[in-house]
Amino acid sequence: MTKPFSDEELAVRAHDVTTCLEGGSTSEFSTLPLAGHAVTLALHLRDCPPVPFKQVKDVCVHALHFHPMEVEPVLELLEEARMVDLVRSGKQVTLITPDVPVFSNLYADLGAVARPKGLTEHEQLTVQIMQQLSAAPVKAETLYGLGAEKKIVKKVLDIGAAGTLKLKKILGLLKKWQGWPLSTILNEGNSGALSWTQTTSPQSRRWPAAGSLRRLPSTTHHGINHFIFGPRRGLAAFRSTNATSTRMPWRWSRPCGRGNFSSTSTRSRGPPVSWRSSVTADTSGQTRRPHSSTRKWSRVASVIAAVNMAISLVTGSDIEASADEDVTLAFQKGQEYVESLVGRKIIARAKTIKAPEDVQESIDDFLLLGGKKA
């Protein structure tokens, strides 16, 4: 039914799914959340000392939104992939000794271990849909033509839509500020220039950290890019590690050509907020109105700002793209630190994605008959 996909693709998409579900769960998914959580945890355990199991469990449940019952299976998956050693006392895991490889392909390694556990039809379809979306936006009708049952496609799309209300809000904001570096959006948002609330800000920081909300890549399409479902690692045309001055003009010219550096209202005048603030702020940091002499400089500065932004778009923002610093700190510091974090948060509650009506009906009917089939 579905096209084959690589181990790496499986793990990348699993990671995307779990990040977007924000701790939500659904009965159709079993291996994908496991693999996705394994990727998340592996990214955060890099460079960490051995961590007591209780501490890992606390951080996973409260900061990474794992279900408490998922923590041990995820760790066992990581152990199978030889990324952690589990120290046991009897049958009980007491300590996790991480040794997450930095230079090998983490996604491919974890995908290879997760695949033999088997994927449900829903999971296979989800990976395939996300694979398509990563290349370009597609219409929903196209997805029904993939060969899967209509009911399954609908369910998968429902999961995608229902699981991520906050995501929708952030996507709306990103659409409004299309093409800006996330760091700029967050900085401007914090100063009140954007409607970037405190609620969405931490989430939007966490997503790039988790690898799901990636930096704007040079995609092959010209449609709206929501920064989400971006090309998977390795497919992006530019890599930050290959930054050379010879490629820079080409790098920034493409997004510029798409108007990505301007808001719709001020497209012809260059970036509206950032360069103005950079050229009109005096040494004390006070903003003043531009005067005639600064206007000339401003035009030059706008180009410079555009170049800088283009560079930051393709090379990544200041935000760490591998792990959430708070979570990493929680692993590196002691249990007391974690408990203080946990104490400040509401106890994590498991969220289940609502089943479609027909499924609910069939469950109700089944129970009405006392557990017997009609």
Place this chain on the structure above:
Amino acid sequence: MNKDAGQKDMLYRHFRCQGWYALLEVPVFYGRGYEHKPKLVTDVDVLGVRPSGDLSWEFVIGDCKTKKNESPANRVLWVRGLMEQVKAARAFVLLKQDGGIERDHMLFADSHRVTLIEEAGLETFDRCVIHPTGSKGFPEPSDALKYIREEVPRQYLTLAPLADFINRDAWNEGDLITMMRKSLGIGRAVRREVNPAKANQLAFIVEAASVFAVGLASCVGTIFHQYLLTNDGSALDDGLKVLIWGGRENYEHIAGLRKQLLEAKNIQADDGGLALPEWPAFLQLVRSFLAAPKLAFRAPQLLRSIAIDLVVKQEPLTFYGNRDLMLLKLAMNTALYYVNACGFPPDAATQIKAIFHKRMGDVALSSQVPLPQVVREAEGPPYSASAPRTTAPTVPPLTVGAHPDPAGSPPLLVPTAPVLTDSALKAPKKGGGKNRSASKTGGTENQQSLVPTDTND
């Protein structure tokens, strides 16, 4: 017993107690000698290898003289030459002087980075530097080290090449990174002769791993200065290869020779060129140390303590608590890399892993470990050998004394621990000869003779 054995033991404990790596009776050769077999020039009684403040090692010479009334000034000038030869940062000269050492001679010595100490004043010196109890209670007798480095290879003659290397050649190499590379080569040469099921052989392997770790730390320090915490695998790969083989030109020359050799034997090269064995694992090891490079300069000392604990039958690593978890992990990875890269039997890795996992598991279970119960000296002797233990409790009772690795843990605290008596250490010599103990008792007899006994014997 050598006349200066007591002095050496005191200096050894003094060095180790400060968290340094230390060696006894290191022969010195002239590296560019004429003879096929290098001729001995002299030896360093105790060689300290201490971490400097800038991620490198410093050598410290300990010179012991039991002959009475040696001229202090002459001794200073002599040791100054030795310091030049081994590139030492400091030297300590112990002398027996009836009338005391001239103050001016001491000043003269200090101006040459040499400390003159009268034998009678050594204990005071020790107690002042390692305040307040000194290193007397440090539970790592130099005899145990001599047993591992000299007696074990004497029993198992096939291990002699590796013993020669860790005792002699390693410390006469031009640089420690080259030493690290060669330690793997020598280890591989004896890999089929190793039997990690015997505790003393396992101790010998771990001791060899500690020598490798000294070179590795040097490598990590240099790479850290070059790349900081890099995630660029190809750059690190390239940088390490060039560093380990002494520069680009040298690396490419040797890589070319390797290619020609492989072609001459009709072997198709299957890898990324000239590299250390288990190269991806080595890259990962170096990268993991880059997150905490100073720990690389504590790992050899930790491995040494395990080697000693194995022969004196103490519970290993009891000094290391939950503040040392990262160090434990990195030291374990270092030892595992060494045994895997050398191709030692898999049992060696299993046993080493078990030692570390045991300790780390204990630490994880017990939050009491970093909060030791301190007993003041007035309440009891700083070091008690009257109650030897073969298995240490999870939380060792601590007395004021000396910590083996004060760099990262509460200093001057040691558990009461047994010592290795002369009689215990001499016992294996009675059955000396190639694999003799193995043929008779499978090594058990020798191990049992090393069970700590009362020091008052």
